[in-house]
Amino acid sequence: MKKVFKIGCLGIIGLFVLMAILVALVGGGEDSTETEGTTETAPATEEAATEEPVEEEPAEPEVSTEFESALNQAQNYSDTMHMSKAGLFEQLTSEYGGQFPEDAAQYAIDNVDADWKANALESAKTYQESMSMSKEAIRDQLTSDYGGQFTQEEADYAVQNLE
Secondary structure (H helix, E strand, C coil): CHHHHHCHHHHHHHHHHHHHHHHHHHHCCCCCCEECCEECCHHHHHHHHHCCCCCCCCCCCCCCHHHHHHHHHHHHHHHHHCCCHHHHHHHHHCCCCCCCCHHHHHHHHHHCCCCHHHHHHHHHHHHHHHHCCCHHHHHHHHHCCCCCCCCHHHHHHHHHCCC
16 A cells, blocks of 8 residues: 555656546547548548538628718718719818718728719709709819819719710
C-alpha cells in the first residue's frame, strides 16, 4: 500500500497527462477520419463533391439611426417630388430641409433606390403641364442650379421623352 502512496501524486499527474494525450490522439481531431489504423478519405471526398457549398449572405452593415432617417427621407423625396441627386443632397443638408450632416446625406444618395432619368422626366412633365414651358425652357430648368439640378444627360433624356 505504501507503493501506491509514494507514486500517488506523481502517478495522478502522470495519469492526467496520459489521459490528455490519449484524448488528443483518439478524439481530438474532428477532421480526422482515422479508424483503427485505416484512413477513410473517400466518403469525405464524395460527400464534399456532391454537396453544394452554402453561401451565406453577407450581413448588412449596421448604420446609425440618422443615416437610416436620411435614407428614408431621400426615398420619400425621390418617390414623391422626383428630385435629382444634387437637389436631394441639398434638401437633406439644408437648414430649411432635413438638416442632416453631409455624410448622412451622402449615404442616403448612395443607397436610395432611384431612377434619376425617370425623376427628370417626371419633373419635365410637371413643368410642361403646370407651367406650359417649352422643351428648351424645361431643359434649362431641369439643369439649373436654382431648379432641378439634374445632369445634362438626365435633362436630355427627359426632354426627348416628353410627349
